[in-house]
Amino acid sequence: MTETHSPDATEQANPPRRNFLVKFVAVLVGGVITAVPLVFGGGFILNPLLKKKSSDEDSDGFTFIGSTNSLLPGGPPRSYKVTGAKQDAWTTYSETAIGAVYLKMDEDRSVTAFNASCPHLGCTVNYKSDANAFICPCHDSSFSLDGERSNEIPPRGLDTLNVEVRNDNEIWVKFENFRAGTAEKIPV
Amino acid sequence: MKRLLDWLDHRTGYRDLMHEALNEPIPGGAKWRYVWGSTLTFTFFVQVITGFCLWMAYSPSATTAWESVYFIQHQMVFGWVVRGIHHFAAQAMMILLILHLMQVVIDGAYRAPREVNFWLGLVLMQIVMFLGLTGYLLPWDQKGYYATRVATEIMGSAPFVGPWIQQLVQGGPSYGNHTLTRFFALHAGVLPALLVMFLGLHIYVFRRHALHAIKNEGEEDGVFWPDQILKDGVACLAVLAAIMGATLYWHGAELTAPANPAEAYSAARPEWYYLFLFKFLQFEFVSQWGEATHLGEALGAIVIPGVLFTILALMPITAYFKWGHRFNVAYLWSVLGIAGVLTGMAYYEDWYADTPEGRDFRQAVEEAHRDGARTVALAESKTGIPPSGAALLLANDPLTQGPKIFEQYCLSCHQTESRFDDFSEAPQAPGLADPHIRDQIDFGSRDWIRSVLTDFGGHFAALANIEGNRGEAAEAILEGSMKDWSDSNAETLTAPENADDYEALVEFLYTQSQRPDALSPESEVVLRGMEIFTTGELTNGSVDACVDCHSMHPVVVDPTGLSDRWILADEALSEDLQPVLTGYGGTEWVLQMVADPQAHYAGEYGNNAMPGFADQMTHQELEMVSKWLAEDFYVVPAGEETESH
Structure with missing residues (x-):
């Protein structure tokens, strides 16, 4: 086990090759996990527009x-x-x-x-x-x-x-x- | 675009921030074991989104909390999905917290210089547990109500300040509107604000000391973006999939019947992550120690968990000693192991053990589901939820209340075959219905009527078991004129040529009860039955006419059309004779029979072996039990049943 403490190590760390695919998939996954709760939440909030009002047609009004x-x-x-x-x-x-x-x-x-x-x-x-x-x-x-x-x-x-x-x-x-x-x- | 971004960077320095956030080096490269913190942050994000949504539809008061949650669950667009996600994400958060804690302790990431961050993490854990506790009460259903009451009673058991704390949390000496407003303010305001604050500190301190890396030989170093972010994202996706899976599988979170302090709930259990503590408190030795130390409940519920938690919090200091880290790891495994075993025991005893307690628990759970579904059915009926709240729907529902009253007052004499084993004494009257099988009423059914007509002696045989002063009357019934009628006319009635007439007579009597499946008084069969009732003339032969002994004022369709119910005809077929058969088997007849059988059934001279209940039951109770026995309750129209969650 090795420990790294200093935040200054950032500069020295030699970043490995970043490949486009990894970034693409990361953004895609991030998009999906954000979208799911937002879509259901959005539908929920739009309830007044999406839900038709049930009218009671029993009486003549x-x-x-x-x-x-x-x-x-x-x-x-x-x-x-x-x-x-x-x-x-x-x-x-x-x-x-x-x-x-x-x-x-x-x-x-x-x-x-x-x-x-x-x-x-x-x-x-x-x-x-x-x-x-x-x-x-x-x-x-x-x-x-x-x-x-x-x-x-x-x-x-x-x-x-x-x-x-x-x-x-x-x-x-x-x-x-x-x-x-x-x-x-x-x-x- | 570039110029705009340059401008923005100059004014805000966002590029440095992004660089700081994304380019964190990870010695030894990205690893799956580092994902727990991110999954927790993500789950919290999900809770914030769904929580805000629910907030827009939730109303915290004793008469609107259950009602608004019902509306979310059953009427709103994606309501059950959003509530389900919120519910199961809360469960996921507890699991992830435990995994995160285990990873930190096992890797030794809590040691200097990260002690403070470890403590911040423990504070976050407490906040999340309180969020779970406060959220559980908000639907104001039986399950949350009774489970949370146990928790606040535990608070009240704390030494010295307990009772004050309890009153502060409850907003008064007992549960009510202010309990909900306070729990809601804690759940949606105070606790999330604290959580955001401590989470900010937690992440800040985490970044300050950098990741506690586990670097193996020959591994290349990595950077947070995109290597670790991808792993984190995939882990979050898995968590989300699990949450969505659970939500779809169970059709969202459960909503049991509205909270009712007058209605016991024998399946009160805390959420599963408190179950170990619940089991621990059940042990007798815990109570004995509590008594010995004069701490009472507080010993097992507060002092011991407090000591265990303190040892956990002291881990960074313990680690300075030789073997300290090993002790910590061993300690964590033992505590989790014991908690796991206790949880397993509690779970097994409730759901699988063939013990009286286990059976009672499962029965209570089943009843809770049933009552919950029934309230929903009533709420969705035309009556809807009155302004006074949904708890009244169930309290005034004969199908729910009737069987309970019957079980208390009636069943010991009117035992059904299915319940013989529950009583040491023999039945003293015919079985009418089994409260455990509440939608099947034997009394007043067509089979019942046939049996009374053609096998009177057999039908009422249980009356022979009556002893004492009512025994005489019972004997007289068993040897009385109806017994003679049945004996001498059964053969004629059941003769094949008279099959239609027999059916018509049964239908005529059945129609008087106005039960949901009764034929209309105007139907030919019923009119033919009335003729037989009056004259006794059959296709082949005749029987002694019923009107000779019984009062009968038959029902007819309301000619004004104002009432859905049938009304009594202008003229009676016979009057001033007892037993009265007007409205036989219907609500009013049963009510009179239960309240004062002598007056209604036997009059001054006739025989009655049943005690009256007018002075034992309230009018409401009489009404509930009568309506139940007369099948006078709301029935969900076929094809309109909804899912019972």
């Missing part, structure tokens, strides 16, 4: 929101919580908050529903009775009562939702979210 008696014809819009079933990664909620809507009743008793998310960047808009308009607290997006934008901040008006009145006075809304920041209304 409409959710009960409230009674028509809670609205006045031609009166101010009111805010309602939307609750429903939700799958959040591993948790299955049979009933949980999934969003908010504004309902408004016209003089002819027809009901309009808006998703309360601002189409600008997703904050929840407020109904301001003094301005008689929807105003977003984040960037001052402003909308008239029929949902049309009244300044240039949001790219489009408030998102309307399909409404049905069932059993005389039950308001059912097909609740959907739409991508923020685009002029078009694209469901997410």
